[in-house]
Amino acid sequence: MNDHSSWDVIIIGGGFAGLPAGIYLGRNRRRVLVIEWGKSMAVWEPDVQNYLGFPEGISGEDLLAKGRAQALKFGVTLVQDNIRHLSKQDDLFQIEGTKSYRSKRVLLATGLTHLPPDIPGVSDCLGHSLFFCKDCDAIRVQDKRIVVIGRNNEAVDYALAMLSYSPFVIIATNGKDPKWNEVHAAWLEEYQVGIERQRIVHIEQEDGAIQGFIFEQGHRISADAAFTTRGDVYHTSLAKGIGAALDDDGQVMVDACMRTNVAGLYAAGCVTVANCQMMIAAGQGVTAAQAINRDLFEDSLRRHALPVRRRPFEEAACPMPIGEEP
Numbered sequence: 001m002n003d004h005s006s007w008d009v010i011i012i013g014g015g016f017a018g019l020p021a022g023i024y025l026g027r028n029r030r031r032v033l034v035i036e037w038g039k040s041m042a043v044w045e046p047d048v049q050n051y052l053g054f055p056e057g058i059s060g061e062d063l064l065a066k067g068r069a070q071a072l073k074f075g076v077t078l079v080q081d082n083i084r085h086l087s088k089q090d091d092l093f094q095i096e097g098t099k100s101y102r103s104k105r106v107l108l109a110t111g112l113t114h115l116p117p118d119i120p121g122v123s124d125c126l127g128h129s130l131f132f133c134k135d136c137d138a139i140r141v142q143d144k145r146i147v148v149i150g151r152n153n154e155a156v157d158y159a160l161a162m163l164s165y166s167p168f169v170i171i172a173t174n175g176k177d178p179k180w181n182e183v184h185a186a187w188l189e190e191y192q193v194g195i196e197r198q199r200i201v202h203i204e205q206e207d208g209a210i211q212g213f214i215f216e217q218g219h220r221i222s223a224d225a226a227f228t229t230r231g232d233v234y235h236t237s238l239a240k241g242i243g244a245a246l247d248d249d250g251q252v253m254v255d256a257c258m259r260t261n262v263a264g265l266y267a268a269g270c271v272t273v274a275n276c277q278m279m280i281a282a283g284q285g286v287t288a289a290q291a292i293n294r295d296l297f298e299d300s301l302r303r304h305a306l307p308v309r310r311r312p313f314e315e316a317a318c319p320m321p322i323g324e325e326p
Helices: 018-027 060-073 134-141 153-162 182-190 237-242 278-302
Strands: 006-012 032-036 077-080 085-089 092-096 100-108 112-114 146-149 169-172 194-196 200-206 209-215 220-222 225-228 232-234 265-267
Touching: 006 018, 006 092, 006 278, 018 032, 018 060, 018 278, 032 100, 060 077, 085 237, 100 278, 134 153, 134 225, 146 153, 153 169, 153 182, 209 225, 237 265, 265 278
Parallel strands: 006 032, 006 100, 032 077, 100 265, 146 169, 146 225, 169 194
Antiparallel strands: 085 092, 092 100, 112 232, 200 209, 209 220
16 A cells, blocks of 8 residues: 555545634644545525624635645645545554555545435535525524425425514425424414425525425415524444444534544544534534644654654754745
C-alpha cells in the first residue's frame, strides 16, 4: 500500500461538519483526507441566511466551495469516493471504496437526507418555497400562506410554531389519517389550526415559488410556502457496520468530544443528534477535530513517537513574520 493511502485522520463526508474538522486538523499539521461522496444537502439550500459572516446570505454550494478552498489552503487532501466498508485492524482503520485507505482515526460526517413529500411538482420548490427546517426558514415566510405537510406530533409542532410568523397556517395530512396524540389534537383545536385531509395530487408552482395545492377531489387552496415533516434518512451504514451505537432514532451516539463507543472513531454533524443545523454541524466538526488532535498527541507521547522538527535553537535563521509559510 503506497504512502498516500495512509493518513492520520480520514473524514468521511465533506459537508458542514467534515470540512471545518479538516481545516482544524490541517492547521494542526495532521495528514488529513476528506472523502466526499457528492450528495450534500447543500444543493437544497440556495440561500443560507443564518451562517455567521454572510449577512446578505450565500448559497449552500458556494459556502461549501469556500470551505473546500480553505481546507486545501491548510494541506487537506480532498477526494470523491463512495465508501462501502469501514473496519478496524489493530490500531488502524481500513476503509474501502473504489480505492482502499487506512487511517489512525476516522471522523464520520456522513449526514442525513431529508425525505421530500412524494408529490408531483415538489422537486422544483425545494429550498425555494418548500422547506424542512422551521428554525432555518420560518423567518422567510412571515405573513405568507403556509401549509405544513404531515400527520404526526412534529407536524403539529411545526404548525403551532408557524403561528409566530404568520396567521395563515394549515396542516395537510396528504390523504392519511393523523397520528398525533390527544394533547397535540387539543392544541390544534385551541389555536384553530385548519386540517386538510385529502391527498395532494399536485403542487402549483412557478420558478420554484408555490402558488397552490390541488387535492384529490379537485379542491384547490392557494399557498405561498410549505414545510414537510416526512422524516429523515441517517447515513449510518458505516457506523453500524463497525459496531458504533445508535439511538432509537437511528443517529450515531457520541459523547461531548464526539467520540463513539468504537475507540478512535468519531462522528459529527447531522448523522448525530445535532438538530441538523449548519452552524451546529460546523461546531461539532471542530469539537471532534480538537479531540482527535489531542488523542493523537497523547498517543504519540505514550509511544515515545512525538512527530518533532527539533533542531538546535542557534541554527534558526532570521525569523519570518508570523503567519507566513516557511
